[in-house]
Amino acid sequence: MPLNIPILLTWLRVALIPLVVGVFFLPDHWMTLHDRGLAATAIFIVAALTDWFDGYLARRWNQTSAFGAFLDPVADKLMVAGALLLLVQLGRTNAVIAFIIIGREIAISALREWMAQIGATKSVAVSSLGKVKTAAQMVAIPMLLYGEPLLGVLPTLLIGQRLLDVAAVLTLWSMVYYLRKAWPMIKERHESD
Numbered sequence: 001m002p003l004n005i006p007i008l009l010t011w012l013r014v015a016l017i018p019l020v021v022g023v024f025f026l027p028d029h030w031m032t033l034h035d036r037g038l039a040a041t042a043i044f045i046v047a048a049l050t051d052w053f054d055g056y057l058a059r060r061w062n063q064t065s066a067f068g069a070f071l072d073p074v075a076d077k078l079m080v081a082g083a084l085l086l087l088v089q090l091g092r093t094n095a096v097i098a099f100i101i102i103g104r105e106i107a108i109s110a111l112r113e114w115m116a117q118i119g120a121t122k123s124v125a126v127s128s129l130g131k132v133k134t135a136a137q138m139v140a141i142p143m144l145l146y147g148e149p150l151l152g153v154l155p156t157l158l159i160g161q162r163l164l165d166v167a168a169v170l171t172l173w174s175m176v177y178y179l180r181k182a183w184p185m186i187k188e189r190h191e192s193d
């Protein structure tokens with residue numbers, strides 16, 4: 001396993017996930033609900049920034065690796081799944097929305113793994129639609145973790161919920177997109193078995 005700055009940043013993202021969740025389970029006399037939301041939001045944003053930064057550094061310093069390519073999306077999916085499950089428990093998002101997003105991530109990861117095994121990885125490469133979906137959920141989740149009007153006026157909870165709704169719709173749309181791209185290979189493999 002290579003160990004370099006980009007991979008260390010990815011491991012940092014993995015380590016920050018329990019902190020985002022754990023902040024809300026601290027004893028009440030340690031932190032107010034406001035402080036918990038603020039801390040979880042800050043930790044999530046730092047984790048999200050490491051996602052961008054590790055990829056940037058890996059490409060810039062030519063330190064890309066098969067292990068990094070494996071670990072990066074795993075860290076991303078763990079981060080989003082952990083935050084969504086926490087938000088469901090806090091009552092800040094709907095379990096159906098969380099299920100759609102997490103379920104799609106599992107399904108597309110499995111599809112990508114299978115496509116890699118048959119040598120057709122490019123058929124399910126990340127699309128611009130997937131990037132828009134990711135952007136929507138990466139803005140929505142910190143807003144929902146914060147959960148209070150920003151500066152007393154900006155309704156972060158409402159905006160976060162609408163953005164997560166958009167992310168869920170884009171999630172389904174991108175899943176259909178990936179399945180349609182992979183369908184000819186799926187059909188061909190099924191007919192040859």
